Amino acid sequence: MKAYSTRGQAPAIPIAEAIAAGLAADGGLYLPEHWPQFKPADFDGAGTLAEIGLRLLQPFFEGGALETALPGICERTLAIDPPLVAFGNKSDFLLELFHGPTAAFKDYAAGFLSGCLSALPRGEKDLTILVATSGDTGAAVAAAFHNLPGFRVAILYPDGRVAPRQAHQLGSFGGNVCALRVDGNFDDCQRLAKTLLADTEFRRRVPLGSANSISLGRLLPQISYYAHAALGHWRNSGTKLNFVIPTGNLGNALACVLARRMGLPIGEIALASNANSVLPEFFAGADYAPRPGIATLANAMDVGAPSNFERLQALYPDPAELRQQLRAEAVSDAQIRAAIARSLAQRGQIICPHTACAAEVLDRLRARGESGDWAVVATAHPAKFPDVVEPLIGRPVPVPASLAAMLARPSHADPLPDAVEALKVALLSNAKPQKPALSAGDG
Structure with a gap:
């Protein structure tokens, strides 16, 4: 399969070449020329993240320079199945994406990208x-x-x-x-x-x-864990899983949109921003107006000009159609603090400031009478943010072994x-x- 530039001024090139290039020659971002379509039954016999990821990604790499390397790349870099755990009641869940070597969801895509680039000449x-x-x-x-x-x-x-x-x-x-x-x-x-x-x-x-996340090699593997979570929930309940995703540069959220676009059993998608409210304003009907980012407690989301909005616009050129795909809400620092304290007190879960943005949005949805099964996407381990989290919960956060080893260096x-x-x-x-x-x- 080939990939094209969102700006349309660079030639389409094979997916492997797009991954190696990162940015298109015209400054645009690469997207695959078409999106394979799946049904849940297409993943019968595939249960692990690596197995589901391989079936999901094979059409993009078929006939290309990375086709033969793909199974090994998926096996190595998608080896940790992200848990979907209870989050307070039978309809609320937490998708824990922070069990990799640096205790953040970025570990999946970064590992996949390194595997791809290592396999290319x-x-x-x-x-x-x-x-x-x-x-x-x-x-x-x-x-x-x-x-x-x-x-x-x-x-x-x-x-x-x-x-x-x-x-x-x-x-x-x-x-x-x-x-x-x-x-x-x-x-x-x-x-x-x-x-x-x-x-x-x-x-x-x-x-x-x-x-x-401008790299196609970062974007594609992230689709896998949404497919894994949604398929697991579908197999257990026969219902679609909705997601609340903390977002800054929009790569992780875009991956969920793409998983749904490819036919995975995903329902509604809500974005949780911090006080950088460019996306909530757009999805509420205002013009897209990027601006300098401001510092917040959820620092990894301090983005005022999210790169992947360009990909969203390329996929959905009509703003009205794009606004039908997602909803978005902003969360203040005070609301982040309250959500962290509330998560432990009411749900028994310690969460990071970014995950807290999504938890706050979920609470708002429930307060408005939103039904269905919803998963808050936990993007980082709370031990990475002790200065914020520990004073709010009144106790130390246990540090994962891999993070402790880095902090010791x-x-x-x-x-x-x-x-x-x-x-x-x-x-x-x-x-x-x-x-x-x-x-x-x-x-």
Whole structure:
């Protein structure tokens, strides 16, 4: 299958090439030329995430450079079945996507992307994976590519705008991974990455790849865990599962939309934003009006110009039709705090600030009389945010072993001004792998 650019000014190319390229030559985002259609019965005999993911993704890769590698990639990178657990009553559920190596949902897609890029032929120079992160993406990508021959990783994150434990993770890898703390917000980091990825002259000097959700190799595998959760629920109850998804850059939410578009038994999809309310305003009827992101407790969602909105517009060019696909609501910091405290008191679950946005929206839906079975998507482990969570619940949050190991390592990140030329200098000077400095961390 081929992929086309959302901007229509670049030629369609095979899916494998689109994954390797990241961004289209015209600055657009790649989308598959068509979407395979499935029925629940098409997945009979497939129960694990890896098995369902393989059946779901095979049509995209059939006849391409990654066809023979796909089974092994799915087996390795979709090996952890995400639990769908009770969330207070028989109709509310929590989809736990945080059981990977960096305790965030990004681990699934980052691992899949590294598997794809490792299986594709590359030039003699190392490929630098350039990734902008608002908190979790960078660590997941670093873990997926750490010490992988032929690759380097450059992480751009907004200085002072990620949680302390997230910042420590980002700088804790060393080796072929460098962390750059940018003097700006996430949208600035994303703009720097996109600008350089579109610079063909610089890419001849330093081969670049993308691991943000602009990459098709990040988007496609995320469809798998929505298919897995929806099929499991369908098999148990015979009903469609609705989702409330915390969202910033829209990649995770888009994956759920695509799973439903491909015929999986998914009902309504509600988006939960933090105080960055661009999406709630659009879905309420206003024009799409991106703006600079503002800092909130749910920092990984501090996005004022979500990249994947361009993909949504390409799939649903009519704004009225697009607004029929989703609903969206904004959640304030005060409401995040209340939702965290309420989740433990009423549901017996400790949740992170991002998951709390979705829990708050679910509570609003129930208060309005919304029926059906709903799953809140838990995107990160609450132990990544002790400064926010622990004072609200009055006790420490147990730290997963993989996260504890990262926090035990030294951490280092270099400062970077919000300037493309400064980023070019940093990437050129980082031609050889670096080791982390012996510091206590970035705080």
